[in-house]
Amino acid sequence: MTRKILKGWIFDVYPVYGGMRLWFIDPSGQKHRLFDSFSPSFYVGGPSSQLKKTLSFISRLNLPLRIKPSEGIEFYSGETIPVARVTVFNPLDYAKVVKWVITLENKKENRSLTLNLYNCDLSLPQLYFFSKDLFPLAFCEIGVGDKGEIQKIELMDLPWSTDYTIPPLSVMHLKMEGESIHPDQCGPRPLEIEIEGTTHVIEGVSERETIEQFNSMLARYDPDLILSEWGDPCILPQLISSAERLGLPLNLNREPSRKVHSRKEQSYFSYGRIVHKAQARLLFGRWHIDVCNSFLVSHTELEGVFEFARLSKIPVQQMARTSTGTGITSMQMDLAFQENILIPWRKREPEGFKSASQLLLSDKGGLTYTPKLGFHEEVGELDFASMYPSIMVKYNISPETINCRCCFDNLVPEIGHHLCKKRKGLIPRFLKPLLDKRTQYKRLMKEAEDPEQKRIYDERQSALKWGLVTTFGYQGYKNARFGKIEAHEAITAYSREKLLQAKSLVEAEGFEMIHAIVDSLMIRKWGTSEAAYEALALKISATCEIPIAFEGIFNWLHFPPSKSNPGLATPGRYLGVYRSGKTKLRGIEARRSDTPVFIKRAQLEMIEILSAARNREAYQSILPQVTDCFERYRDKLRSGQVPFFDLAISKALSKAPSEYQKASLIAIVANELAARGVRLMPGQTISYVITEMKARVPADRARALGFIDGAWGYDVEKYEALLSEALEVLCPVGMSTHSVRVG
Amino acid sequence: MEQQTLTESLLGEFPRSLITGEEGGLFLFYGDPALFALSPLLAGWRLELGERVLFLDGGNCFDPYPLVALAKRMGRNPQSFLSALFISRAFTCHQMGSLIFNQLKTGIAVHRPRLVILASPLETFYDESVPFIEAKNLLLHLVAALGQMAQDRIFVILSPFPRKMAGRRAFFLSHIKHRADKIFRIDHQIAGPEDSLQTSIRISEEKPSSRTWVLPVLEQ
Ligand SMILES: [Zn+2]
Numbered sequence: 020m021t022r023k024i025l026k027g028w029i030f031d032v033y034p035v036y037g038g039m040r041l042w043f044i045d046p047s048g049q050k051h052r053l054f055d056s057f058s059p060s061f062y063v064g065g066p067s068s069q070l071k072k073t074l075s076f077i078s079r080l081n082l083p084l085r086i087k088p089s090e091g092i093e094f095y096s097g098e099t100i101p102v103a104r105v106t107v108f109n110p111l112d113y114a115k116v117v118k119w120v121i122t123l124e125n126k127k128e129n130r131s132l133t134l135n136l137y138n139c140d141l142s143l144p145q146l147y148f149f150s151k152d153l154f155p156l157a158f159c160e161i162g163v164g165d166k167g168e169i170q171k172i173e174l175m176d177l178p179w180s181t182d183y184t185i186p187p188l189s190v191m192h193l194k195m196e197g198e199s200i201h202p203d204q205c206g207p208r209p210l211e212i213e214i215e216g217t218t219h220v221i222e223g224v225s226e227r228e229t230i231e232q233f234n235s236m237l238a239r240y241d242p243d244l245i246l247s248e249w250g251d252p253c254i255l256p257q258l259i260s261s262a263e264r265l266g267l268p269l270n271l272n273r274e275p276s277r278k279v280h281s282r283k284e285q286s287y288f289s290y291g292r293i294v295h296k297a298q299a300r301l302l303f304g305r306w307h308i309d310v311c312n313s314f315l316v317s318h319t320e321l322e323g324v325f326e327f328a329r330l331s332k333i334p335v336q337q338m339a340r341t342s343t344g345t346g347i348t349s350m351q352m353d354l355a356f357q358e359n360i361l362i363p364w365r366k367r368e369p370e371g372f373k374s375a376s377q378l379l380l381s382d383k384g385g386l387t388y389t390p391k392l393g394f395h396e397e398v399g400e401l402d403f404a405s406m407y408p409s410i411m412v413k414y415n416i417s418p419e420t421i422n423c424r425c426c427f428d429n430l431v432p433e434i435g436h437h438l439c440k441k442r443k444g445l446i447p448r449f450l451k452p453l454l455d456k457r458t459q460y461k462r463l464m465k466e467a468e469d470p471e472q473k474r475i476y477d478e479r480q481s482a483l484k485w486g487l488v489t490t491f492g493y494q495g496y497k498n499a500r501f502g503k504i505e506a507h508e509a510i511t512a513y514s515r516e517k518l519l520q521a522k523s524l525v526e527a528e529g530f531e532m533i534h535a536i537v538d539s540l541m542i543r544k545w546g547t548s549e550a551a552y553e554a555l556a557l558k559i560s561a562t563c564e565i566p567i568a569f570e571g572i573f574n575w576l577h578f579p580p581s582k583s584n585p586g587l588a589t590p591g592r593y594l595g596v597y598r599s600g601k602t603k604l605r606g607i608e609a610r611r612s613d614t615p616v617f618i619k620r621a622q623l624e625m626i627e628i629l630s631a632a633r634n635r636e637a638y639q640s641i642l643p644q645v646t647d648c649f650e651r652y653r654d655k656l657r658s659g660q661v662p663f664f665d666l667a668i669s670k671a672l673s674k675a676p677s678e679y680q681k682a683s684l685i686a687i688v689a690n691e692l693a694a695r696g697v698r699l700m701p702g703q704t705i706s707y708v709i710t711e712m713k714a715r716v717p718a719d720r721a722r723a724l725g726f727i728d729g730a731w732g733y734d735v736e737k738y739e740a741l742l743s744e745a746l747e748v749l750c751p752v753g754m755s756t757h758s759v760r761v762g
Numbered sequence: 763m764e765q766q767t768l769t770e771s772l773l774g775e776f777p778r779s780l781i782t783g784e785e786g787g788l789f790l791f792y793g794d795p796a797l798f799a800l801s802p803l804l805a806g807w808r809l810e811l812g813e814r815v816l817f818l819d820g821g822n823c824f825d826p827y828p829l830v831a832l833a834k835r836m837g838r839n840p841q842s843f844l845s846a847l848f849i850s851r852a853f854t855c856h857q858m859g860s861l862i863f864n865q866l867k868t869g870i871a872v873h874r875p876r877l878v879i880l881a882s883p884l885e886t887f888y889d890e891s892v893p894f895i896e897a898k899n900l901l902l903h904l905v906a907a908l909g910q911m912a913q914d915r916i917f918v919i920l921s922p923f924p925r926k927m928a929g930r931r932a933f934f935l936s937h938i939k940h941r942a943d944k945i946f947r948i949d950h951q952i953a954g955p956e957d958s959l960q961t962s963i964r965i966s967e968e969k970p971s972s973r974t975w976v977l978p979v980l981e982q
Contacts, residue, residue: 374845
């Protein structure tokens, strides 16, 4: 019998015996611990004799499960095929059953009897959300029985909605006191906790008291979200191990019987570079998000994570730690699931054989026209909006539509692949609403008057932008579930065609090309008005069949000389200021992640001064002010008073510390940290300060940021050189920084 | 060192009879990544005869430029080489499996190659997102299948040393060694007095016989 009706948001979901635990937050902020019965299924298909054998094996496993004949749509062929549906009554047994089937498969001698598994490696929360058509943070009305069991759920929200609300969350901020440095890479510091506007520092007490104080704060404030800096690799593991050692409870979870879930760290090779995946600590009934271990949080704040979690149906804690690629794959899997398309396990389809000459043609990527070196005025910019996704939608590019079995005449330009005209692909079907939603957010952002609301829309649209970008990248990515290299090639082939079409069109209209790269054109015809550019954009959009937008006219745009070849400019490395006053920076120091904060700040300040210039003469006459600014920063450097934190250079290790053979700065510091007992893995980032570049003893050349103390100074000469480089980028050839003052 | 320079240096020096005299077999070249300079050479000798060659790429490492340079050196039209070498890339070990168990048969039937090159097939097996036992089982089957197919054509496997991170997956290379008919180890040597360092490639046959060739690399 239904005891009560609740309205609110789905907060957290994870498997328990016989179903899913569902945490629900109502508008007053009250939390409800509920239970929803759920039995997940996966599918097996293949030669029937083999299928019978495997199924009879698992039915003897003495686990409550049901095997039923069923059917589903095979992704590549689009044909409906017979499969067996295996439903496991208890979700906690699900992984076990899947693993048995895989083990049986692996042992098999005869490869021609291979079975196909479908939907088997989705996480249980994903399967739950997919099957019940719910999603994280969904607003709904729930009928609950007296034991907290859910009797019905009525969804009052849609993942595609743009004006959704977020439950009232109480947030605890957790970090080590002081600057944000990886706690393993510096000396011990006290724990700092901020909640409800008050900061507490746990200092000068024993380990036991630290745990006790932390526990009492958890009990008092009962936060929904613990937002930490370095909580994944350091703070939580340390608290957990202290508590275990002392035999004390640590009430991080709301689910009393659960231990904190930990995921190990990992380094692996991906596309020729080492990637480090930090360890993670996930909670039950409460969220822990480490802002230093989340791509989405660092690029789009929590709003981006919420947007992605709702669309991808991946719970918030997991979404914060995963890639946008995993997020968009989950959205695609959800779409497939809803349409009864069987989700293939382990991507098996390799690339078809193609000759080396075909490969040369199809592997070209996006098109680039080298920029014209130096300083330019009155340059207009036109950008294809979301070029790759628009192409995928427009031309129906998807793994199952490329080189289909029917439409041989529907050719992709240049490379000879063809595309299906009869079946609409999964990727275009998935992309269309995503593109539309981003357009809506961009419009809402423009219309919003409240700056906070503007920020929220901006973060959401930016999260979707990352999703759109990865959708293209994932077509060529090895582990993408719904990716195929030929689709990737078709997209770039169309993109080259579009850029060429646009180029010949603007040249025919008398414009001069300054630079073009993949989806963006920088062009000039003296005296062209903004209205004329808008008209040009419409004309190009009509010809190219995908939208191009006029971004603005630059007062000035500067392509500095390449460092390795001073006679040439580098594609994608420039700075400019639009007539609106907005700056655009690409590839220069201020944009690079390994530039010290001090140098970045100096360069941004110098650019800020230059942004007042409306033309060449003004730029030239402002340059001496830039020199003054440069000199102020240089004097600060020379005074020796710049904090080490502002001078730190952060770089990722390309190998383990012991594997470095040359005494490069990163090797020196990696070895210093290793000697201090810091365990480092390839791909991890370390920060250091250059102390004396030319020191004879390598160890004196640079020191780890976290351990450097007042006994050390920084290398003024070296940092001055970096500062000068940041200035040089702003000084076009032929313009002197001193001429005005001297003259 | 550029692969192209290496390839050109080895042309005329590499004992071509080591692999061209045979009807079939599974040949392994392993060691320094310089061994990739051999692939255009091995392919070139077959392409020169008007044959087609299949190239299964596990490391996304195919580079057409050395082949173009080689064709020119041999006085051939580079286009004729490029259009007779057929490539398929596998990015996961399961794709590599599917490529060898399924797609290769069609490729062989259509193109009738005398030589099939597998470049860095193990690269896809080092990926830790696939459990060790699963990768191992797949590899055992795959090597057995290659052994079968290599009875009437030459399969050349080019495999650099496993990197440190491969851990227990370093065993995969040992397993290929165990099944290979011929094994050559490639080392890249730099030796000599400091002012005139000499670069050379050392090829050591480890199976069936043990012989060594030291091929100087020409300075450009
Ligand atoms: Zn078709």
